Structures are given as structure tokens and as C-alpha cells.
Amino acid sequence: MSGATLPAPVVRRLPGARALTGVVSVALLFVLWHAATRWQWLPEGFVPPMGDVWRAMLHLARTGELWDNLAATLRASVWGLAAGLLIGVPTGLLMATSSVFERIVSPVVRSTYALPKTTLIPLLVLWFGVGGLTNIVVIAVTTTLPLIVYTLRGAQEVPHVLLWSARSLGTSRAELLWRVVLPGAMPQILTGVRVAFGFTLLVAISCEMIVANQGIGKLISQYGDQGSYDYLFAALLVTTVIAYLADLALRRASQFWLRWHETTQHHD
Numbered sequence: 001m002s003g004a005t006l007p008a009p010v011v012r013r014l015p016g017a018r019a020l021t022g023v024v025s026v027a028l029l030f031v032l033w034h035a036a037t038r039w040q041w042l043p044e045g046f047v048p049p050m051g052d053v054w055r056a057m058l059h060l061a062r063t064g065e066l067w068d069n070l071a072a073t074l075r076a077s078v079w080g081l082a083a084g085l086l087i088g089v090p091t092g093l094l095m096a097t098s099s100v101f102e103r104i105v106s107p108v109v110r111s112t113y114a115l116p117k118t119t120l121i122p123l124l125v126l127w128f129g130v131g132g133l134t135n136i137v138v139i140a141v142t143t144t145l146p147l148i149v150y151t152l153r154g155a156q157e158v159p160h161v162l163l164w165s166a167r168s169l170g171t172s173r174a175e176l177l178w179r180v181v182l183p184g185a186m187p188q189i190l191t192g193v194r195v196a197f198g199f200t201l202l203v204a205i206s207c208e209m210i211v212a213n214q215g216i217g218k219l220i221s222q223y224g225d226q227g228s229y230d231y232l233f234a235a236l237l238v239t240t241v242i243a244y245l246a247d248l249a250l251r252r253a254s255q256f257w258l259r260w261h262e263t264t265q266h267h268d
Contacts, residue, residue: 030050037050047233053230060219060231069215069218072214073216077197084142087147088147092151096152109145109149120141134211135212150188154188158180159184186258187254197247198247205217
């Protein structure tokens with residue numbers, strides 16, 4: 001019928017339906033995993049049995065080995081992401097408001113954005129040695145670039161009428177950045193934070209597998225070399241859960257902070 005609006009799918013109207021769907025899909029994955037190893041649907045040794053992985057995870061948790069290494073990974077990730085925020089967001093804002101600064105910085109950003117950041121590890125080891133500082137620096141470099149890009153994009157999307165109105169009222173350049181451009185760019189900045197956090201864990205674990213003395217990456221590398229694949233998968237599962245919970249927390253925090261913004265109506 002012309003002009004009629006179809007009702008939204010029932011599953012979208014049910015409270016908690018999306019969360020329930022996610023739980024069911026994960027549960028089905030574990031069931032398939034158990035069945036594939038129990039009835040040998042996969043080649044022997046392809047993946048360890050689910051029960052062995054759970055026992056390995058409980059052993060790692062009881063001995064504290066899991067928590068110590070997880071804390072080292074999260075510590076490097078948080079410090080690296082914080083450094084990326086402190087550098088990336090101001091740089092993106094300045095690029096959006098200063099054509100001279102944008103012409104200077106833009107070639108550097110474009111030329112280094114696609115560079116695999118783990119290739120910097122040998123150089124950074126020479127400068128900072130083996131340890132957490134090297135990981136933090138690599139993470140900071142990795143997160144700075146997407147934060148610059150998303151901040152720049154968000155600042156460029158701020159309506160010009162807001163900028164003109166603020167300037168006509170005598171707003172200084174610093175106040176314009178802080179009170180108009182930054183709030184207007186916040187949706188894109190928070191999206192950039194979520195993207196950067198994904199890179200953070202990836203780079204942190206990669207660095208730990210190569211040069212670190214501690215961390216989830218070191219744990220994965222150690223048990224992989226020993227052929228203890230149940231312990232390796234246990235570490236991978238814990239990392240996956242932590243990454244999911246962190247992204248969920250960032251998404252919920254973004255919805256809360258941007259509840260005043262019309263784009264929150266379209267957030268997942």
C-alpha cells in the first residue's frame with residue numbers, strides 16, 4: 001500500500017534480543033567445536049578438545065599466570081592508546097582548522113598510514129630495548145594515525161554555520177576548537193577510538209610475541225613453541241573475551257556521552 005510503513009522486525013523490538021542472539025551464536029560455536037573434536041570431523045590435532053582448553057584456562061587462572069600476563073598486555077594497551085589520543089586528537093583538530101598545518105602533516109600521515117607498524121619493532125628495540133616501553137611506543141604510533149584521520153573527518157563535518165556564528169560572537173581560536181569543533185567532531189573521534197583499540201590489542205600481542213618478556217602474546221608464543229595447544233587456545237579465548245567486553249564498554253560509553261547528538265539514534 002502506498003505510503004504505508006512496514007513494522008520493524010519483532011526481534012528488534014524485543015528487549016535484550018540482540019544480546020540473546022549473540023549468546024546463542026557463541027554457544028553454538030562452542031557446541032560445534034566440541035562436536036568437531038569429539039567425533040573427529042577435523043584432522044587430529046587441528047584444534048584441541050574444548051574440555052582440554054577449559055582445564056588449561058582454569059589452571060592458568062589458578063596459578064596467576066593468566067592474570068599477570070593479561071595485566072601486562074592491558075597496561076601497555078592503555079598507555080599506548082592514551083598516548084595516541086593525546087597526539088592524534090589535537091593533531092586532527094589543528095589539521096582541520098589550519099591549512100598550513102594540514103599541508104605539512106598530511107603527507108606524513110598518508111605515507112605512514114598503510115605501513116605495518118610491527119616493522120618498526122627492530123628499530124624501536126635499538127632505541128628503547130626489550131620490554132614494555134617498546135610495546136607502548138609501537139601502540140602509540142599505531143593508534144595515533146587512525147585517531148588523526150577520524151578527528152580530521154569529524155572536524156571537517158562540523159556545520160560551517162556553527163563556526164561562522166561562533167566567530168561572529170568573538171570566539172577565540174582556542175575556544176572555537178574546544179567548545180565548537182571538538183564537540184562536533186566527537187562522534188567520529190569515538191569511532192576512531194574503537195578502531196584504534198582494535199589495532200591496540202593486535203599490535204600489543206604481536207609485539208609481545210617478538211620482543212616482550214611478559215604479556216598474552218608472550219604466553220601464546222611460549223605455549224605454541226612447546227606444542228601445548230590447549231594452553232595456547234585458552235590464552236586466545238581469554239583475549240577474545242576481553243576484546244569483546246572492552247569494545248562493548250566503549251560502545252555503551254559512546255552512546256552515553258553522545259546522547260545529546262542526533263547521530264546516536266543510528267548507533268548500534
